[in-house]
Amino acid sequence: xxxxxxxxxxxxxxxxxxxxxxxxxxxxxxxxxxxxxxxxxxxxxxxxxxxxxxxxxxxxxxxxxxxxxxxxxxxxxxxxxxxxxxxxxxxxxxxxxxxxxxxxxxxxxxxxxxxxxxxxxxxxxxxxxxxxxxxxxxxxxxxxxxxxxxxxxxxxxxxxxxxxxxxxxxxxxxxxxxxxxxxxxxxxxxxxxxxxxxxxxxxx
Amino acid sequence: xxxxxxxxxxxxxxxxxxxxxxxxxxxxxxxxxxxxxxxxxxxxxxxxxxxxxxxxxxxxxxxxxxxxxxxxxxxxxxxxxxxxxxxxxxxxxxxxxxxxxxxxxxxxxxxxxxxxxxxxxxxxxxxxxxxxxxxxxxxxxxxxxxxxxxxxxxxxxxxxxxxxxxxxxxxxxxxxxxxxxxxxxxxxxx
Numbered sequence: 001x002x003x004x005x006x007x008x009x010x011x012x013x014x015x016x017x018x019x020x021x022x023x024x025x026x027x028x029x030x031x032x033x034x035x036x037x038x039x040x041x042x043x044x045x046x047x048x049x050x051x052x053x054x055x056x057x058x059x060x061x062x063x064x065x066x067x068x069x070x071x072x073x074x075x076x077x078x079x080x081x082x083x084x085x086x087x088x089x090x091x092x093x094x095x096x097x098x099x100x101x102x103x104x105x106x107x108x109x110x111x112x113x114x115x116x117x118x119x120x121x122x123x124x125x126x127x128x129x130x131x132x133x134x135x136x137x138x139x140x141x142x143x144x145x146x147x148x149x150x151x152x153x154x155x156x157x158x159x160x161x162x163x164x165x166x167x168x169x170x171x172x173x174x175x176x177x178x179x180x181x182x183x184x185x186x187x188x189x190x191x192x193x194x195x196x197x198x199x200x201x202x203x204x
Numbered sequence: 205x206x207x208x209x210x211x212x213x214x215x216x217x218x219x220x221x222x223x224x225x226x227x228x229x230x231x232x233x234x235x236x237x238x239x240x241x242x243x244x245x246x247x248x249x250x251x252x253x254x255x256x257x258x259x260x261x262x263x264x265x266x267x268x269x270x271x272x273x274x275x276x277x278x279x280x281x282x283x284x285x286x287x288x289x290x291x292x293x294x295x296x297x298x299x300x301x302x303x304x305x306x307x308x309x310x311x312x313x314x315x316x317x318x319x320x321x322x323x324x325x326x327x328x329x330x331x332x333x334x335x336x337x338x339x340x341x342x343x344x345x346x347x348x349x350x351x352x353x354x355x356x357x358x359x360x361x362x363x364x365x366x367x368x369x370x371x372x373x374x375x376x377x378x379x380x381x382x383x384x385x386x387x388x389x390x391x392x393x394x
Contacts, residue, residue, distance in 0.1 A: 030228035108358030154352035183341035185382040
């Protein structure tokens with residue numbers, strides 16, 4: 001009986017958390033209003049205050065849930081064999097968590113939010129570095145490739161929304177990042193080659 | 205003129221609020237309370253929130269035009285353009301909020317601004333990256349770095365040190381990747 005009571009209570013608090021997780025993923029912290037959550041769930045507001053105390057307590061639970069979901073995402077990530085299509089398909093599979101993560105990054109006034117995001121990003125980078133350097137063609141230099149990955153990931157965060165979060169769009173954005181890098185560095189190599197010819201041209 | 209002055213009092217405050225909080229920060233009662241004015245004035249000038257947002261976008265385009273005039277006189281990306289971004293902090297953050305908006309009218313306005321600013325900044329960026337002015341790929345890189353900027357920037361970190369580190373990291377990464385690829389090309393037996 002007692003275990004059933006505790007299970008019911010956990011179930012009820014998780015109902016609030018799951019609903020808030022999805023709202024936060026779509027709208028950020030502005031989407032998290034107690035009355036609105038209560039209306040969506042058709043539950044009494046008093047339940048919210050009973051389980052979480054206040055919005056800060058609730059946000060801490062949202063972060064705990066995100067960390068658990070991120071663990072699942074990172075476990076998936078450790079099995080991927082390529083950026084395209086494996087990594088990109090993984091992002092699409094974890095779309096809601098990715099959008100939640102994006103909202104965390106945007107929450108610059110809340111250290112708990114953006115520090116959680118930074119930690120997860122760090123783990124992702126550790127897992128993805130070698131694959132990414134292969135994708136770019138910068139072999140055996142994952143640390144350098146990863147620095148570019150951090151820029152490209154931020155570009156994705158700026159461009160992605162629920163509406164356009166699909167494999168095709170992700171693939172196009174990644175391909176552009178790769179093409180830009182390749183073209184710039186080819187231009188640099190050509191410029192170096194041109195420079196190296198000039199001393200020969202000046203011989204009598 | 206009185207009417208325009210009163211109208212701009214609403215839009216200037218709304219502009220400031222939007223730059224900090226996006227559309228969620230724009231509530232008629234809240235604006236009226238901050239300004240110490242009657243809500244009826246809001247409805248008289250703008251009709252509704254949608255009408256008000258249209259005026260905010262017009263104001264943003266005007267502020268961006270002022271910004272672009274100064275960009276035209278800016279000698280270098282670092283430090284001059286970076287300090288210009290700081291001078292126009294509120295306009296920059298308004299633009300950031302537009303890019304994050306799900307509202308298609310706001311998003312379209314952000315794209316309009318990006319196109320105008322991109323043209324103006326191209327010269328400065330390519331000069332900073334030390335490439336010829338017509339280097340298309342380098343400018344496509346700017347678009348990627350600009351989007352990174354949109355993700356990372358906030359009122360809290362909109363300062364010279366942050367901006368300086370951001371642009372130099374972007375430049376150095378590309379320089380080092382180029383050196384790496386040149387090294388690998390040189391190793392080739394052909």
